[in-house]
Amino acid sequence: MIDIRPALEALAKRDVDFVIIGGVAINLHSSAYVTYDLDFCFSRKRENLKRIIEALAPFKPRLRGIPGDLPFIWDEQTLKSGTNFTFETTIGDIDMLGEVAGIGDFSNALVLSVKMKLFGFEFDVLSIEGLIKAKRAAGRTKDLLVLPELEALQESLED
């Protein structure tokens, strides 16, 4: 389970370039879907990696599912060496994606995002259109099950 507010505030305070995706984004668009982690798409530019490292360091991120006695270094080099990561932290699970299926990288996600104000900060949130694309591309049963709800919301908000 993730404590959403401290995670988002930490990223916003460090001016991290990211787009909220996944279940939290789905919820922000009025879905009743329940998720337990925070997913975001991040810019892989060096400066941004540095900001992510600083923002999330207080929450002691570690790769999810690896034994506790294996060493893990939370630094720019680690983030540079991969694209998509699943972390466990002291405030819950955080998935960081450099590339999102059906969307592309951060710049593509940003084009498909909308601005939302939360806790006094402005966040980029993947739009319903973007979420539908991402869920279709992911194609797993759990992703496809969300589509009717997202499509209904999208249709309801059309002129």
Add this chain to the structure above:
Amino acid sequence: MKEKAIEKLLNPMPGSKIAAAKEFGIDLTLLARKLKLTPEQRLEELQQAMYSFDELRREAEKSRKNDRHQTST
């Protein structure tokens, strides 16, 4: 905009995607209610739901352990 969206969700047009979602089993009244909230309120509700489900899960686990203990004694 919100009022119009809520109206569409509560009275879906036959053949629409909203009608299809209803047919699929989506509770459209829940979506209509969520639309009335601010994004921050929606997150607060999500966080609350996480806590509740987590508590339920822990209670269920405790109960299962107790059952196992009683069966074995």
